Amino acid sequence: MKIGKEQNGDTLIISLEGRLDTNTALDLENEIKDLMEIKTLVFDLEKLDYISSSGLRILLSCQKKMNIQGKMIIRNVCDEIKEIFDITGFSDILTIE
Amino acid sequence: MEKFKNLFVEFKSIFVTENVLEENERHANIVTATTMFNLFSFCILTYLLTTLNVFKVDPIMMKIVIITSMLLLAIPALICFALKGRGKNLKLVLFMCLTTMLAMADCILKYNATLVMVIPIVLAARYYNRKFTVGVAVITAILFALSTYLNVYVGKQDINSYNLIIPEGTVFTVNSTLRDAVTSVQVDEIERIKNIFIHFFLPKLFLYNIIAFACIQISQSGKKMIKHQQEISKKGVRIETELNLANTIQKNMLPSIFPPFPEHKEIDIYALMVPAKEVGGDFYDMFLIDDNHLGFVMADVSGKGIPAALVMMISKILIKNVTNVEKDVGNAFNRVNNMLCDGNKAGIFVTAWLGILNLETGVLEFVNAGHNPPLLFSKSQKQFTYLRTKPNMVLAGIENTNYQKHEIKIEPGDRIFLYTDGVVEATNSINQLYGEERLLNFLNSNTELNANDTIIAVKKDIDKFVGNVEQFDDITMLEVIYKGNDLSVAEKSFKADIRELNNVQAFIQHALKKCNCDNKTIMQMNLATEEIFVNIANYAYSNENGDCNVIISFDQDKTFKIRFEDKGVQFNPLERREPDVSLSADEREIGGLGIFITKKIVDNIEYHYEGEKNILELTKIIN
Numbered sequence: 001m002k003i004g005k006e007q008n009g010d011t012l013i014i015s016l017e018g019r020l021d022t023n024t025a026l027d028l029e030n031e032i033k034d035l036m037e038i039k040t041l042v043f044d045l046e047k048l049d050y051i052s053s054s055g056l057r058i059l060l061s062c063q064k065k066m067n068i069q070g071k072m073i074i075r076n077v078c079d080e081i082k083e084i085f086d087i088t089g090f091s092d093i094l095t096i097e
Numbered sequence: 098m099e100k101f102k103n104l105f106v107e108f109k110s111i112f113v114t115e116n117v118l119e120e121n122e123r124h125a126n127i128v129t130a131t132t133m134f135n136l137f138s139f140c141i142l143t144y145l146l147t148t149l150n151v152f153k154v155d156p157i158m159m160k161i162v163i164i165t166s167m168l169l170l171a172i173p174a175l176i177c178f179a180l181k182g183r184g185k186n187l188k189l190v191l192f193m194c195l196t197t198m199l200a201m202a203d204c205i206l207k208y209n210a211t212l213v214m215v216i217p218i219v220l221a222a223r224y225y226n227r228k229f230t231v232g233v234a235v236i237t238a239i240l241f242a243l244s245t246y247l248n249v250y251v252g253k254q255d256i257n258s259y260n261l262i263i264p265e266g267t268v269f270t271v272n273s274t275l276r277d278a279v280t281s282v283q284v285d286e287i288e289r290i291k292n293i294f295i296h297f298f299l300p301k302l303f304l305y306n307i308i309a310f311a312c313i314q315i316s317q318s319g320k321k322m323i324k325h326q327q328e329i330s331k332k333g334v335r336i337e338t339e340l341n342l343a344n345t346i347q348k349n350m351l352p353s354i355f356p357p358f359p360e361h362k363e364i365d366i367y368a369l370m371v372p373a374k375e376v377g378g379d380f381y382d383m384f385l386i387d388d389n390h391l392g393f394v395m396a397d398v399s400g401k402g403i404p405a406a407l408v409m410m411i412s413k414i415l416i417k418n419v420t421n422v423e424k425d426v427g428n429a430f431n432r433v434n435n436m437l438c439d440g441n442k443a444g445i446f447v448t449a450w451l452g453i454l455n456l457e458t459g460v461l462e463f464v465n466a467g468h469n470p471p472l473l474f475s476k477s478q479k480q481f482t483y484l485r486t487k488p489n490m491v492l493a494g495i496e497n498t499n500y501q502k503h504e505i506k507i508e509p510g511d512r513i514f515l516y517t518d519g520v521v522e523a524t525n526s527i528n529q530l531y532g533e534e535r536l537l538n539f540l541n542s543n544t545e546l547n548a549n550d551t552i553i554a555v556k557k558d559i560d561k562f563v564g565n566v567e568q569f570d571d572i573t574m575l576e577v578i579y580k581g582n583d584l585s586v587a588e589k590s591f592k593a594d595i596r597e598l599n600n601v602q603a604f605i606q607h608a609l610k611k612c613n614c615d616n617k618t619i620m621q622m623n624l625a626t627e628e629i630f631v632n633i634a635n636y637a638y639s640n641e642n643g644d645c646n647v648i649i650s651f652d653q654d655k656t657f658k659i660r661f662e663d664k665g666v667q668f669n670p671l672e673r674r675e676p677d678v679s680l681s682a683d684e685r686e687i688g689g690l691g692i693f694i695t696k697k698i699v700d701n702i703e704y705h706y707e708g709e710k711n712i713l714e715l716t717k718i719i720n
Binding site: 021022023049050052053054056057060063064067079080084087088089092093 | 595596598599617620621623624627628631676678679680681682683685690691693694697698
C-alpha cells in the first residue's frame with residue numbers, strides 16, 4: 001500500500017493507495033504516530049480499494065483522538081468500502097465527504 | 098556378599114547369551130573350582146586329625162602331602178573364581194591339579210580314600226564335551242594306576258594286599274596292631290604288587306569304567322540337547338523374519354496411496370487396515386472399472402495368521418479382476434465364489450461387500466456376501482443409517498450360490514462407510530463390545546470430516562474404548578464420499594502466519610475468478626478470508642507452529658464454500674459477543690469487528706469441532 005502525507009499547517013492529508021489489510025495496517029500505524037499538532041486530519045481513500053477490520057481499528061482510534069483535538073474527515077470512499085462502513089456502523093461515527 | 102551370591106547364580110546355571118556351550122563351560126568351571134575348595138576345607142580337617150595322630154601314617158609325610166594338596170586345590174580354585182570361570186584352558190589347569198591332588202591322597206590313604214577316583218570324571222561330565230570327558234577318564238585312570246604302585250612304598254598299607262602271598266604256616270605275634278604284625282613279614286614285593294593290581298586295582302578299574310561310560314554318555318547327550326535347542330530357536334527366528342516379510346508384502350498389496358484417483362474430484366476415498374497379528378485376513382480394494390465407474394470392496398477372511406493371509410491375497414486379486422471383466426456385482430461374486438470354492442479344502446470362507454458406483458449418476462449397485470452392513474450418510478437427512486439388505490452366503494462357502502444385486506441412488510454429499518468385524522467387535526477389559534450403535538453414534542457426531550480424518554477419528558475412538566486390551570481381530574475401514582459432478586474442489590495448506598495472508602487470498606481469488614464471480618463478491622470474499630485467517634494465525638497456535646488448511650468447493654447450485662481447518666486451540670469464533678454498532682466513537686470497542694463483518698457479508702457461516710480440528714465454513718451464493 002502507498003501512503004501519501006501532505007501537511008499544510010495544522011491540517012494533515014493522508015492518501016492511501018491499494019489495500020489496507022492486517023499487514024499494511026502496521027505501516028499506516030507507523031506513519032501516523034505523531035498527531036500532536038494536527039487539528040484537521042483528512043483521509044483521502046480515492047485509490048483505496050480494500051479495507052479490513054485492522055484498517056477500521058486504526059480509523060476508529062484516530063477518530064477518537066481527533067474528537068479531542070479537532071476533526072477528522074474521510075474523502076472519496078468507493079462503494080464497496082462505503083458498504084463496509086455501513087454494515088459496521090462506522091458511517092455514523094466517521095465524517096464522510 | 099554380592100560376589101558370594103553371584104557364585105550361586107553360576108550354580109543355578111542361568112544362561113544369558115546365545116553361546117550356550119561357552120557359558121556352560123564357565124558354569125562348569127565354577128562347579129569344579131567349588132568342589133576343589135570344598136576338598137580344601139576337607140584338607141584342613143585332615144590336617145587337624147593328623148596332628149591328633151588319627152592316621153597310622155608317618156605324620157610328617159601326611160603334613161607334606163596335605164600342604165601340597167591344599168596348594169594344588171586353593172590356587173587354581175581362587176584363580177578360577179577371580180576369572181569367573183572364563184578362560185580357554187582353565188579347565189585343563191583345574192583338572193590336572195585336582196586329579197594330581199586326588200592321586201596323592203589316594204596314594205597315602207588308599208584305605209580311606211576309595212571313592213576319590215570318580216570325582217574328576219563326574220565333574221568332567223558337566224562340561225558336555227565328550228572329548229574332554231574321555232581325556233579326563235583316561236588320565237585319571239593312569240594317575241590312579243601310578244598312585245596304586247607308589248602306595249606300595251609309601252602311605253598306609255592295606256593288609257589285604259598281603260593275602261595270598263604270605264606263606265603257609267607263618268605265625269604272627271601281635272605286639273601293637275594287626276597291620277604292623279602283618280606288614281613286618283618278609284614277602285616278595287613283586288608278588289605283592291601283582292596281587293594288588295590284579296585283585297584290587299583291576300576290579301576297581303572295571304567298575305570305574307562303567308561309571309566313566311555313564312559320564313561320557315551324559316556329556317554327549319547334554320551337548321546334543323543344547324545343539325538341538327539352538328536349531329529350534331534358529332528356526333523360530335527364521336519364521337519370524339519371514340512373517341515380517343510377509344507382512345510387508347501384504348501391506349504393499351492393499352492400496353495405500355491416497356487419493357488413489359486424484360483426477361476424480363467427484364469422490365473422496367480413504368481406507369485403513371490394522372492387522373491383529375503380523376499378517377491379517379481383512380482387506381479392502383478400490384479400482385476404476387472405467388472412467389465413470391468406481392469399484393470398491395470390503396472383505397474379511399475367516400481365521401487369522403498365514404492361512405487367512407494367503408486366502409486374502411487370492412480373493413483380493415480375483416474380485417478385482419473378475420469385477421473389471423464382468424462389470425456387474427452379482428455376476429462377479431457368482432464367478433469369484435465358484436473359483437474360491439474350487440480346491441478350498443481348508444474350509445476357509447470370506448465375507449465380502451462389493452459396490453460399483455456410477456460417478457456420473459450416483460447410482461450404486463452392490464452385493465453383500467455375509468458381510469457387516471455398511472453405513473450410508475444422507476446429506477439431506479444429515480445422518481448415517483445402516484444400509485441393511487438380506488445378505489447372501491459368504492464367498493468360498495457353497496458352489497453355485499446366486500448373489501443378489503441391490504441398487505440405490507446416492508446424492509452428492511452422501512457417504513458410504515464400510516468396516517469389518519474387528520471394529521464392532523473390538524472388546525474392552527470388561528468384555529463390552531464397541532458395537533454397531535457406538536459406531537453409528539460416533540459417525541453421526543463427526544459428519545463434517547473428510548474420509549481420511551473420519552477413519553482416523555474412528556480408530557482413535559476404538560483405541561480409547563478398548564484401552565490396554567490386546568487387539569484381537571484385524572480392524573479395517575473404508576469410506577467413500579460422493580461429491581457429484583460439476584464440482585470444483587481445491588485444497589491447500591498454509592502456515593498459520595499473517596504473512597501468508599496474500600497467498601491465501603490469491604488462492605481464493607483464483608478459484609472465484611474461475612467461477613465467473615463479479616468483482617464486488619470477490620472483494621467481499623477476500624475480506625471474509627482475511628478476517629477468519631488472521632484470527633487463526635494470531636490465536637490458534639500458541640507457539641506459532643501450525644498450519645491452516647483451506648478447502649474451496651463450488652457446486653452446481655452456485656454455492657461457493659470456503660472451509661478453514663486448524664488443529665489449534667478449540668475456539669468457536671461465532672460465540673463472541675457482537676459489537677454494538679450503534680455506539681459512538683468514544684464508546685466503541687476496538688475488537689470483535691472481523692467476525693461481525695464476515696457474518697454480514699457471507700450467506701452462511703458454520704463452526705464444528707471434530708477430529709481435534711476447528712472447522713469453520715463460509716458459504717456464499719454466486720450469481
